[in-house]
Amino acid sequence: MNTVAAPQEGAIRVALLGCGTVGGEVARLLTEQAGELAARAGVPVELAGIAVRRPDKHPELPPELLTADAEKLVTSDEVDVVVELVGGIEPVRGWLLAALKAGKSVVTANKALLAEHSADLFEAADAAGADLYFEAAVAGAIPLLRPLRESLAGDRITRVMGIVNGTTNYILSAMDSSGAGYAETLDEASRLGYAEADPTADVDGYDAASKAAILASLAFHTRVTASDVHREGIADVTAADLGAARILGRTVKLLAICERVTDDDGVESVSARVHPVMIPRSHQLAGVGGAFNAVYVEADAAGELMFYGQGAGGAPTASAVLGDLVAVARNRVVGGRGPRESAHAALPVRPMGQTPTRYHVSLSVADRAGVLAQVAQAFADHGVSIAAVRQSDVGDRASLVVVTHQAPDAALESTVDEISRLDVVHEVVSVMRVEGEDQ
Numbered sequence: 001m002n003t004v005a006a007p008q009e010g011a012i013r014v015a016l017l018g019c020g021t022v023g024g025e026v027a028r029l030l031t032e033q034a035g036e037l038a039a040r041a042g043v044p045v046e047l048a049g050i051a052v053r054r055p056d057k058h059p060e061l062p063p064e065l066l067t068a069d070a071e072k073l074v075t076s077d078e079v080d081v082v083v084e085l086v087g088g089i090e091p092v093r094g095w096l097l098a099a100l101k102a103g104k105s106v107v108t109a110n111k112a113l114l115a116e117h118s119a120d121l122f123e124a125a126d127a128a129g130a131d132l133y134f135e136a137a138v139a140g141a142i143p144l145l146r147p148l149r150e151s152l153a154g155d156r157i158t159r160v161m162g163i164v165n166g167t168t169n170y171i172l173s174a175m176d177s178s179g180a181g182y183a184e185t186l187d188e189a190s191r192l193g194y195a196e197a198d199p200t201a202d203v204d205g206y207d208a209a210s211k212a213a214i215l216a217s218l219a220f221h222t223r224v225t226a227s228d229v230h231r232e233g234i235a236d237v238t239a240a241d242l243g244a245a246r247i248l249g250r251t252v253k254l255l256a257i258c259e260r261v262t263d264d265d266g267v268e269s270v271s272a273r274v275h276p277v278m279i280p281r282s283h284q285l286a287g288v289g290g291a292f293n294a295v296y297v298e299a300d301a302a303g304e305l306m307f308y309g310q311g312a313g314g315a316p317t318a319s320a321v322l323g324d325l326v327a328v329a330r331n332r333v334v335g336g337r338g339p340r341e342s343a344h345a346a347l348p349v350r351p352m353g354q355t356p357t358r359y360h361v362s363l364s365v366a367d368r369a370g371v372l373a374q375v376a377q378a379f380a381d382h383g384v385s386i387a388a389v390r391q392s393d394v395g396d397r398a399s400l401v402v403v404t405h406q407a408p409d410a411a412l413e414s415t416v417d418e419i420s421r422l423d424v425v426h427e428v429v430s431v432m433r434v435e436g437e438d439q
């Protein structure tokens with residue numbers, strides 16, 4: 001890697017925290033494309049220091065730039081911008097607050113931190129007149145947060161729905177095409193390097209929930225944290241679920257769904273959730289395979305928009321980080337700032353139980369008179385309207401598939417609970433929420 005010999009006059013000086021998968025690519029591109037970046041930013045952009053946990057493990061980096069003391073680096077007089085690519089909440093939160101307080105702008109890809117503490121970070125940025133950019137925190141290379149923060153700032157967004165976790169999308173795509181179960185597919189994904197050694201944050205939906213919190217906050221001008229997001233992972237998705245979906249021309253995806261919900265009295269709230277969903281194979285999100293991400297945005301004036309691309313990986317994520325860095329540099333050149341936090345709407349967050357959803361329920365039932373009536377009665381007792389019923393005979397049993405209209409999620413859950421206790425029901429084979437069809 002070429003090193004920067006001495007600070008250039010007027011250059012924007014960057015402290016890079018973390019030089020792993022993403023940070024390594026940022027360092028490489030910052031150096032290899034220094035001339036291009038300077039031309040685009042209107043000023044040279046240089047590395048002033050790189051903080052890593054184990055400097056001795058980085059012979060590829062210029063030793064004079066390396067340090068293990070991120071805390072000291074972020075407030076150095078030599079630094080204008082801090083690019084944080086370490087991850088996790090502490091000690092990173094403290095470093096970034098200190099950096100902002102010292103007037104440094106911050107670029108980060110840290111969704112876990114932003115999903116919990118963006119309000120504090122924005123407040124610190126405002127107090128110091130600094131920038132806070134985080135395009136890479138959701139959907140890697142895909143320009144998605146800038147469109148929400150800027151391009152759609154004049155519109156009224158009603159829904160953001162998409163695939164924001166590549167690991168789970170890879171696993172579900174593989175289960176769909178092979179017919180294999182969850183555990184063996186996860187093992188295969190780990191062996192091939194698509195899932196991390198500890199895949200918990202991905203498969204249990206924490207990563208997607210953090211991203212949903214960030215998307216909902218930006219889309220609805222409301223502070224939404226990860227703990228406001230209803231979260232279910234993919235560990236309970238079975239080969240039977242995918243089989244049931246296939247029979248009906250559907251597939252299963254882990255979706256982040258952020259919606260503006262208006263109740264009967266016209267009161268608006270925000271719903272944010274992450275869970276497995278059955279969608280028609282004809283839906284654009286169904287065709288998103290492997291580790292790719294795709295996000296659907298609906299807005300009153302713009303209509304439907306779709307964003308698609310690589311949601312992870314060193315170089316793709318570095319692309320988004322460098323875009324932010326150029327934006328910060330441009331702002332500094334003209335003496336302005338990028339967009340601040342926009343949380344003026346402060347809408348309440350609707351609990352999952354009150355969120356309107358639709359269910360697909362696949363049952364194995366006794367094949368005799370009155371069974372369908374009992375099942376239908378359970379739905380009616382909970383105020384849930386049935387949209388479609390499909391029955392096929394399997395020996396002395398029948399396979400019954402019920403797809404509902406929209407109802408509060410809690411009503412659907414209680415219905416399934418009651419049905420599972422009916423004598424005529426042998427087994428609840430699959431229960432999954434449905435999206436992407438008429439309500």
Ligand code: NDP
Nearest residue numbers: 018019020021022051052053054085086087109110312313
């Ligand atoms: P890595 O684990 O590859 O790299 C982390 C880096 O942080 C390493 O260089 C590590 O040092 C350094 N580090 C860890 N602890 C400290 C510490 N206490 N002080 C100084 N440095 C430290 O992470 P990624 O590059 O994958 O991810 C970075 C961020 O980007 C995360 O927030 C992640 O969520 C986000 N992100 C990642 C994507 C991806 O595809 N990987 C996609 C989108 C976002 P050392 O090298 O010495 O161990």
Ligand code: HSE
Nearest residue numbers: 164165166167311312
């Ligand atoms: N673990 C994440 C994923 C990386 O699988 O999508 C990108 O945030």
